[in-house]
Amino acid sequence: LPALRAGDERVARRTAGLAVWAGRLLDLVFPPRCAGCRRPGSDLCAACREEIHWQSGPACPACGRPGPATLCSACQRAPLPLDGVRSAVEFAGPVRRAVHLLKYRGRRRLAPVLAGLMIDAWPQRPLPVDLLVPVPLHPSREAARGYNQAAELARALAPALNLPCEPRALVRRRVTRPQVELSAHERRANVSDAFAADVALAGGRRVLLVDDVCTTGATLGACAQALRAAGSAGVWAYTLARAAWDPERDTTGDVLTEPV
């Protein structure tokens, strides 16, 4: 029924347009509030920006975990199938609250604000890549959330890095349990084989995976395996934030658990 489909598309476009206008109107009526402290005036105020811990110190060259600039104990035991992981900031304080709002409260416009932190940190440790690929959500989860926060970050990041962004290069083939509260071993099993990469889009290219938070790197590792199987020439990862992880105790103590 092509006529009906065309009509549906028109309605969908009009609805999306209305949502955009409603959002703009709300922004006019209600000034932006700081994601960190809720004070009105901006999406992330100067005081909260001061609180941000940049990940600029020494770190494991493979997984990016802060510490001595040598291979960490976790990477010695089970190396990630990645060329390396970098993160802009620590997953704490205002950044943690902002990520929570972006992922679970529909505050989509925080994506370019948070991508701004990634843009600021990039020149310190740039990576030799050709293409940005966000870590995909399963389509059902993306539909529930309305967007993929990793794709939002990657889209904002791409022009600043002067690199293309290709969200279709990687798909999530099955719904996985939220990684929060799983051990490192469980995390790897949970996302193993969950992703598939497009040979035409990712083959022969050096990919920069983009995600919001890296904890053990299990999700990034599973994505990298799919990209390597599709012939990618290299796979690096760049996340907004790095969550604390104790490889000896195998825990984050993370309580940010609110899966969609």
Ligand SMILES: [Zn+2]
């Ligand atoms: Zn603030």
Ligand SMILES: [Zn+2]
């Ligand atoms: Zn490591």
